Amino acid sequence: MSQTQTTRLEKQKTEQVEAGAAGHGAEPRGKRTEDGQATYLVAIAEALWEEMERDDRVYMLGEDIGVYGGAFKVTEGFYERFGAERVIDTPIAEETIVGVAIGSAMEGFRPVAEFQYSDFMTSGFDEISTALARVHYRSGVPLPVVLRGPSGGMVRASSFHSINPEPWFAYSGGIKIVCPAFPADAKGLLKSAIRDDNPVMFLEHKWIYRRIREQVPEDPDFLIPIGVADVKREGDDVSIVTYGAMVHRALEAAQALEGEGISAEVVDLRSVVPLDEETVLRSIEKTSRAVVLSESYRTVGIGAEVASTIAEKAFEHLDAPVVRLSPPNVPVPFSPTLEDAFLPGVNDIVAEVKKLSAW
Amino acid sequence: MARTQTRQDEQQKAERRLPDDELKRALYLLKLCRYFDERMETLYRQGKLPGAIYSGRGQEGTHIGVVLPLGPDDSLFPTHRDLSAQIAKGLDLKRIMAQFWGRIDGYTRGRDGNSHIGDWYGNKTWTVMSHLPIAYPVAVGAAWSYQRRGEPHVAMAICGDGATSNGRWHESLNWSAVYRLPVVWVVNNNLYAYSTPNKLEFPVPTIAERAAAYGMPGVRVDGSDVLAVEAAAREAVERARAGGGPTLIESVSLRWKGHAGHDPAKYVPKELLEEYMRDKDPVKNFEAYLLAEGVISEQDVADLQAKIEKEFDEGYEFAQASPYPEPQDFAKGLWVEDGYWTSEPGRDGGTEAP
Numbered sequence: 001m002s003q004t005q006t007t008r009l010e011k012q013k014t015e016q017v018e019a020g021a022a023g024h025g026a027e028p029r030g031k032r033t034e035d036g037q038a039t040y041l042v043a044i045a046e047a048l049w050e051e052m053e054r055d056d057r058v059y060m061l062g063e064d065i066g067v068y069g070g071a072f073k074v075t076e077g078f079y080e081r082f083g084a085e086r087v088i089d090t091p092i093a094e095e096t097i098v099g100v101a102i103g104s105a106m107e108g109f110r111p112v113a114e115f116q117y118s119d120f121m122t123s124g125f126d127e128i129s130t131a132l133a134r135v136h137y138r139s140g141v142p143l144p145v146v147l148r149g150p151s152g153g154m155v156r157a158s159s160f161h162s163i164n165p166e167p168w169f170a171y172s173g174g175i176k177i178v179c180p181a182f183p184a185d186a187k188g189l190l191k192s193a194i195r196d197d198n199p200v201m202f203l204e205h206k207w208i209y210r211r212i213r214e215q216v217p218e219d220p221d222f223l224i225p226i227g228v229a230d231v232k233r234e235g236d237d238v239s240i241v242t243y244g245a246m247v248h249r250a251l252e253a254a255q256a257l258e259g260e261g262i263s264a265e266v267v268d269l270r271s272v273v274p275l276d277e278e279t280v281l282r283s284i285e286k287t288s289r290a291v292v293l294s295e296s297y298r299t300v301g302i303g304a305e306v307a308s309t310i311a312e313k314a315f316e317h318l319d320a321p322v323v324r325l326s327p328p329n330v331p332v333p334f335s336p337t338l339e340d341a342f343l344p345g346v347n348d349i350v351a352e353v354k355k356l357s358a359w
Numbered sequence: 360m361a362r363t364q365t366r367q368d369e370q371q372k373a374e375r376r377l378p379d380d381e382l383k384r385a386l387y388l389l390k391l392c393r394y395f396d397e398r399m400e401t402l403y404r405q406g407k408l409p410g411a412i413y414s415g416r417g418q419e420g421t422h423i424g425v426v427l428p429l430g431p432d433d434s435l436f437p438t439h440r441d442l443s444a445q446i447a448k449g450l451d452l453k454r455i456m457a458q459f460w461g462r463i464d465g466y467t468r469g470r471d472g473n474s475h476i477g478d479w480y481g482n483k484t485w486t487v488m489s490h491l492p493i494a495y496p497v498a499v500g501a502a503w504s505y506q507r508r509g510e511p512h513v514a515m516a517i518c519g520d521g522a523t524s525n526g527r528w529h530e531s532l533n534w535s536a537v538y539r540l541p542v543v544w545v546v547n548n549n550l551y552a553y554s555t556p557n558k559l560e561f562p563v564p565t566i567a568e569r570a571a572a573y574g575m576p577g578v579r580v581d582g583s584d585v586l587a588v589e590a591a592a593r594e595a596v597e598r599a600r601a602g603g604g605p606t607l608i609e610s611v612s613l614r615w616k617g618h619a620g621h622d623p624a625k626y627v628p629k630e631l632l633e634e635y636m637r638d639k640d641p642v643k644n645f646e647a648y649l650l651a652e653g654v655i656s657e658q659d660v661a662d663l664q665a666k667i668e669k670e671f672d673e674g675y676e677f678a679q680a681s682p683y684p685e686p687q688d689f690a691k692g693l694w695v696e697d698g699y700w701t702s703e704p705g706r707d708g709g710t711e712a713p
Contacts, residue, residue, distance in 0.1 A: 085507060091537060093530040099496020100503055100534070103514070106479060107504035127527075130490050131497065137692045138470045139486040140700030141479045174693050197695040 029073040030210075038216040041209040043183035044148075045074050047190035048112065050220050052082055055110060058194060061088040061097060062114030071116045072150055072209060094124035098147065102131055105143045112194060115149030118203055119163040132199045133174035142197040148190070150206035151179070152245050152295055153343060157206070158334035164244070164296040169201055170273050170305070176200040176226050177273040181208065181247035184216045185270055188224030196226065205245040212248065229276035231283065235265030238353045239283040241306055242293035243269040246344065250293055253349035262357050272302050280306065281314050288319040289356045293344055298326040320359035323352050377589070379654050381427070385585055386649055388423045389642045391667045392443035395452070398671055399459070403620045409461060410472040413439045417615035420581075420641030421547050422517075423447045424588025425608065428596040429515060434501045436485040436494035436516035440547065440614075442474040444517060449482040452670055453677040462681035469684040470692065492518035495531035495544070502540035502605075513599045515592075517545040521552020523569070524560050532573045532607065541599035543592065544607045547582070549614035554626045570607035582612030583639035612639065 029045055032038045038046065051058050059082075060075060066089040069076030079087045090097055094115070101111040115121050121128060128147065135143050153162035166177050176198055180186040186204065193200035232247060233254050240250040247268045254264040267283050269276065284290050290310050294303035303324045310322050325344045333339050377385075396416045402408040415422060422443035429435065429448065437444050446452070450466070458465030458476050466476050467486060477486030485494050498516035505512040522528055523546060535542045546566050550557055563569065570577025576598075580591045588610050595606035613635040617624035649655045655663075691699035 091530070091534050093496075093534060095527045096496040096499055096530040096534050099493075099498075099527070099531070100500035103497040103500020103502070104504045104507075105500075106497070107501055109504060109507075111500075126490050126493060127496055130488060131493050134488070135486070136695060136700070138467050138475075139477055139479055140692065141486075142695045 029069075029076050032216075033213065036215055036218075037213045038183050038187075039210050039213045040180075040183045040186050040204070041072065041074060042213075043187040043216045044190055044204055045076075046216070047187045047194070048075065049078070049081075051112075051191055051194040052078070052086065054220065055194075057108060057110045058112060059086040059088065059104075059109060060112045060114060061090050061100060063090055063092055063097075063116050065089060065114050070114060072206065074204075075114065094120055095127045098124040098127035098132060098145075101145045101147070102127065102135065102143055105145050106135075106141055110144045110146075110194060112146040112148060115147065117161050117163075118149035118151040118165050119160050121147065121149065121165050121201075122163075122168070125168070128169060128175070128201075129172040133169075133172040136198070137174060143199050144194075144197045145199045146190075146193045146202055147199070148193075148202040148204060150209070151203040152205040152207060153332045153339060154207040154245060156334060156336060156339060157332075159331040162332035164203075164294075166201070166203060166272050167296050167301050170302065174199065175273065176271065177203065178226055178271045179203045179205070179244045180270055181205070181212075181232075181244055181268050183212060183214050185224055185230070185268075187216050188222050189226060189270065192223045192226050195223070200226065203244070207245045208248070224270075226271050227274035227276055228271075229267055229269045229279035231265060231279070232268045233264070233266040235263040235287065237263045237287055238289040238291060238356055239265045239267055239280075239287045240291045240293055240349065240353070241267045241269065241280055241283070241310075243272060243302070244295055246293050246295050249344065249346050250349060252346045253353065256346065256350050257353055260354070262353060264353055269306070272305075275306070275309070277309055277313065280310065284310055284314040285317045288317055289359070290314075290318070290322045291349065291352050291356060292322060292324050292326075293349060294324075294326045295343065296326060297329040298324055299329045301326050320356045323356060325349060325352050377586070382649060382654050383659075385423055385427060385589070386645055386655065387663060387667070388443070388447050389419050389585065389645055390663060391452075391670070392419050392422065392446055393642045394664075394667050395446070395671060396443075400616070400620065408459060410459070412620040413442075413474050413618070414614075414616035414620070415440050415443050417635060417639075417641070418547055418549050418582060418612045419443050420583050420585040420588055420645070421545070421610040421612055423641075424582075424585045425515065425517065425543070425545050425592040425610065427589045428593040429513070432483065432510070433513045433515065433596070434483040434485070434498070436498040436501070436514065437487060438491055438494075438518055438522070438547075439474045439487050439489065440519060440549075441487075441517050442476065445474075445476060445478070445482070445484050448484050450476070450478050450484065452674040454478075456674040456678035457681045460678045460681070461683065462678055463684050464677070464681040468692070491522035492516070492525055492528050492531070494518075495522075495527050496534075498542055499531050499534050499540060502535060502542040502599075503538065505541050506538070511600045513541045513543060513596050515543040515545060515596070517547055519552055520546060520548040520550065520557055520560055520566065521555060522546075523566055524552075532570075532575070532605070535605040536573045536575045539602070539604035541602070542605045543595040543599055544605060545592075546607070546609045548609050548611045549582075550611075550631075551614055551618075551624070551627060553618040553622070554624075556626075565609060567607060567609040573607075575605045575607060577607040577609070579609045579611065581639075582610035583635070583641045583644060585641055585645050612641070
């Protein structure tokens with residue numbers, strides 16, 4: 001077998017693993033490396049494990065999360081440790097998964113429901129946007145419910161396994177929405193989500209799962225507050241405001257721009273509800289230029305919301321129009337050439353930043 | 360004739376269970392709910408009541424009958440049609456009426472109106488939502504909680520015939536049977552889903568027989584006969600408490616009024632409505648039965664009616680005297696940390712009476 005063939009096969013295998021159940025190739029989630037680094041996936045599993053150990057009211061439910069360990073193997077080993085009572089394999093019934101989470105939260109439990117893919121959150125749409133989002137406002141009954149699932153594209157998973165569902169549910173009101181980009185953020189935010197008395201949607205970008213690793217705190221009370229953005233790279237000329245896997249593309253673009261003498265700041269929102277306007281606006285005050293980069297669709301997407309906030313509240317600081325960089329409202333295509341063209345790439349980001357810098 | 364015989368059997372069975380004071384309580388609830396429904400409709404038609412009304416008239420036998428076997432720790436997940444069931448579960452008429460007039464003392468503090476009501480912390484009832492049967496999956500979660508903790512409590516959910524066409528109805532029955540959960544599924548089959556008749560909602564003769572497909576018992580009862588309903592519900596509740604899993608109860612009656620106050624319900628054949636109002640009035644029939652059995656006297660009935668009318672008037676006065684919510688508070692209560700539901704009025708937990 002030639003070197004090229006071997007590489008191609010390895011790449012295929014990696015893509016299958018990333019695609020989870022659809023790729024029929026899920027592999028064990030693995031552990032931290034010897035020097036203590038954890039992947040995003042391991043960090044998420046650690047957060048779940050620690051909170052399950054800490055609080056008996058926490059339990060998990062979802063499709064194939066128990067005996068099988070989940071489509072992406074996030075919950076591998078949980079069934080053996082915590083048993084069928086706290087790691088529940090459910091029927092394929094998303095409305096009822098959410099309903100059970102609500103009903104048990106009303107009775108004092110703290111459910112963490114896994115969606116095999118966040119695409120399937122729309123199969124539970126009404127229970128999420130009508131019930132979960134509105135129980136507390138109308139009755140005063142807190143719903144400490146976490147809905148978590150893999151989101152986003154970049155792994156050739158096509159139309160029904162690549163969605164960014166956050167705009168649909170941001171509109172509902174009453175549900176916090178977290179979209180971390182790094183393992184440590186994922187761990188600290190998921191632990192905060194489980195301890196939060198409000199409903200929280202926790203979106204795990206599947207491209208990041210096994211690709212990004214870093215040092216992750218082991219303190220069982222390591223928490224990152226929900227609703228606080230983080231500047232992942234300081235810069236002076238342009239702000240790239242983004243979240244999720246696009247943070248990594250933004251960082252790559254910023255690196256490339258540095259070579260051309262342009263200093264880009266990368267603001268990682270980390271959560272889209274609540275939106276940390278203060279951190280975003282502070283960055284714009286400094287740079288006077290904003291590229292709002294999101295993997296959610298352009299029209300009525302999260303980027304549109306962030307861009308209008310900047311236009312409304314930082315107008316006097318802007319030296320250039322606020323630019324949105326997001327895919328069009330088109331189903332996520334499969335073929336590598338199509339998906340790559342569909343998603344904002346590093347080159348697209350570099351080009352937009354350069355255009356803005358010319359103002 | 361066969362039906363009469365069945366009814367006598369049911370009554371004999373029920374009588375063995377229900378002492379006189381409980382029979383009297385059932386009559387009180389039936390008459391209270393009927394009177395409330397009629398008076399509220401009058402106020403609505405006089406333009407004195409804001410928002411909408413969803414009359415449950417003619418279905419009180421179902422509403423009271425299914426709730427009678429429930430205890431304070433059992434939870435109830437009703438619809439907007441089932442205010443009578445919530446009254447039977449224990450909600451306070453004063454606060455119900457404050458809710459109808461959008462006042463701060465209503466159970467939702469003006470955040471919702473009419474029978475979109477509930478009192479989770481006080482009487483364990485779900486605050487009604489319109490997307491039916493949205494509370495069926497939630498009832499599965501409550502029932503799971505009782506099973507997990509080994510508590511002898513039961514969750515009961517009610518929906519109408521129309522909601523059985525929705526996927527969630529099937530998801531919930533299926534799930535509850537797979538996990539053998541302590542839940543009682545009630546379908547208030549009042550023959551019409553808004554204007555849509557049974558024959559356009561399901562192709563099988565009865566809803567109850569659908570239970571077999573989920574591996575649970577299904578029973579169809581005459582919703583005009585409160586004791587027959589009570590007997591069926593008691594059996595289901597006891598089965599659930601004992602770990603025997605879910606039951607489906609189809610209780611049949613007719614919705615005497617339109618879907619909501621604006622709907623004259625001309626799609627209901629006149630003869631059918633007349634038949635139900637003449638022969639299948641759950642309130643009138645039960646009162647006649649208790650008189651015939653000597654459980655109550657004509658004087659008792661008159662006293663009861665006077666008590667109910669006084670209660671209504673007091674509720675009305677309370678509601679009119681209750682303040683409106685502060686306009687600037689409209690966004691509060693969305694997040695737990697804003698503290699609105701644990702602030703005055705109301706103690707911790709928020710839905711307790713001030």
